[in-house]
Amino acid sequence: MSTAHGARARARIEVTAAIKDEARRQLAADGAARLSLRAVARELGMVSSALYRYFPSRDDLLTALIIDAYDSLGETAEAAHEAAAGSGPLHRWIAVCEAVRRWALGHPHEYALIYGSPVPGYTAPDTTVPAAARVGLLLIGIVRDAYRGLGLARPPLPADLRPEAERMAADLAPDLPPETVTVLIAAWAQLYGLVGFELFGQFNRVVEDRxxxxRHAVGQLAHGVGLVYPQKG
Amino acid sequence: MSTAHGARARARIEVTAAIKDEARRQLAADGAARLSLRAVARELGMVSSALYRYFPSRDDLLTALIIDAYDSLGETAEAAHEAAAGSGPLHRWIAVCEAVRRWALGHPHEYALIYGSPVPGYTAPDTTVPAAARVGLLLIGIVRDAYRGLGLARPPLPADLRPEAERMAADLAPDLPPETVTVLIAAWAQLYGLVGFELFGQFNRVVEDRxxxxRHAVGQLAHGVGLVYPQKG
DNA sequence: CACAAACGAGAGCACTGCTCTTGCTTGAGA
DNA sequence: TCTCAAGCAAGAGCAGTGCTCTCGTTTGTG
Known part of the structure; x- marks a missing residue:
């Protein structure tokens, strides 16, 4: 079915890729709201209605771009993590965070597409979940290594949050203490607060040496998760 | 000029307000991208071209809504702060953060308009700056009170950040130590990371008892700023 | 009282997402 | 090998958008 069952199937794959490429170009240039199916078709020398054979709607095309963006960000972050493989957890944590920031600055519209306000009336399908989880999994892995290595400081957990913390830990990282998982999730969200504020201009006239x-802020974030004093690395 | 110089001037103010009201209604209902000048005009019983006498473009109308949204959020936060006036800094900090979160949940599209990805091709004019600063000023004020009361723990500051930290402190809060101002700005951004992740669905299937x-996360944030152990309040 | 400025209405331009119909091409089964 | 449905590109068309321009009318001021 899907594997090169003929010239036609191969052509379909190529055209689909060409559409996504051109759409990604327009997204990077002008942003999601200005992404136009007609303009994509025009640039590809086809008529707009033909494009609907490949993507049933504009939202479906956007979904494909969203998944690609998550994957691109995930790959960048994973590459940065591997490049810092020899270092201690703190250094790796910072490396991943900085990779996220750099990717965001280099792909502002893609970043806005996945972490800014979602396109109105549009809710991301479950298809995007695995791609979206990659950075989070990376951060969990770093903290897990640190935890196995020498344990972590556990910030206190209020009583009313304990059941939820245990549930989240069971879901995401059963081998980590609930206290750690909770602050880790918060740090994950806060990382994107820092990136978003810089990217969307909230730091204009406030922070210069961003x-x-x-770097300092994500270091503090790591501190909050208990990630300090790696094995002297 | 601007003050009720006649029936005409008054009518202009009323029509302008009516346009903004209807636009705000549509924004709240469908989001910024679906806000349509023609639909606003239609709902108001006027023709679309007449609307351009009041707002030169769609972006200008959006700018007006942005300022209103900042002000609405600012008022809500300030009201929450006053309601907690008797309490210690930590309690007031949490009260303000929770007010921001509640406002965001109650006004998702307005929140997305001001803190989500900015409308492509659109950069907010300086007009919005004072309205946008209100929540930040509130947080600074809380920390200032705490600092005057009994001082704060000062998180260490890396050498390469010191000049920038001193510059930021001089700009925003000359009476606070640079270390505090730096983590305060970071906490400010991180607050919006937490809110945005919840609002934009990133916590779906991850955090249930949000x-x-x-509350726990912003408490940790306050802890990072040095805001613990208020005067037993 | 006159006259310019402000205003509402309408037509029109260039664009959008999307649908439907009309033919042509391709590839798999009889 | 031939047939015939499925896949596909093209074009016309619908309803909607932001925005501009023109044309009378109203209004307030010098």
Whole structure:
């Protein structure tokens, strides 16, 4: 079915890829709201209605771009993590966070598409879940390594949050203490607060040396998760 | 010029307000991208071209709504702060953060308009700055009170960030130590990371008891700023 | 009282997402 | 090998958008 069952199937794959490529170009240039099916078709020398053979609607095309963006970000973050493989958890944590920031600055519209306000009336289908989880899994892995290595400081957990914390830990990282999982999730969200504020102009006239500011902030984030004093690395 | 110089001027103010009201209604219902000048005009019984006498473009109308949204959020936060006036800084900090979260949940599209991805091709004019600063000023004020009361723990500051930290402190809160101002700005951004992740669905299937989670997270945020052990309040 | 400025209405331009119909092409089963 | 349905591109068309321009009318001021 899907595997090169003929010239036709191969052509379909190629055209689909060409559409996505051109759409990604337009997304990077002008943003999601200005992505136009007609303009994509025009650029590809086809008529707009032909494009609907490949993507049933504009939203479906956007969904494909969303998954690609998550994957691109995930790959970048994983590459940065591997490049820092020899270092201690804190250094790896910072490396991943900085990779996220750099990717966001380099792909502002893609970042806005996946972490900014979702396109109105549009809710991401479950298809995007695995791609979206990659950075989070990376952060969990770093903390897990640190935890196995020498344990972590466990920030206190209020009583009313304990059941939820245990549920989240069971879901995401059964081998980590609930206290850690809770602050880890918060740090994950806060990382994107830092990136988003810089990217969307909230730091204009406030923060100038954003690189140094960011590094310090994500270091503090790691501190909050208990990730300090890696094995002297 | 601007003050009720006649029936005409008054009518202009009323029509302008009516346009904004209807636009705000549509924004709340369908989001910024679906806000249509023609639909607003239609609902108001006027023709679309007449609307351009009041707002030169769709972006100008959006800018007006952005300022209103900032003000609405600012008022809500300030009201929550006053309601907690008797309490200690930590309690007031949490009260303000929770007010921000509640406002965001109650006004998702307005929140997305001001803190989500900015409308492509659109950059907010300086007009919005004072309205946008209100929540930040509130947080600074809380920390200032705490600092005057009994001082704060000062998280260490890396050497490469010191000049920037001193510059930021001089700009925003000359009476606070640079270390505090730096983590305060980071906490400010991180607050919006937490809110945005909940609002934009990133916590789906991850965090269930979001109220308790949020309270704990902003408590940790306050802890990072040095805001613990208020005067027993 | 006159006259310019402000205003509402309408037509029109260029664009959008999407649907439907009309033919042509391709590839798999009889 | 031939047939015939499925896949496909093209074009016309619908309803909607932001925005501009023109044309009378109203209004307030010098």
């Amino acid at each position: 690189e140094a500011f960011f | 109220e308790a989670f949020f």
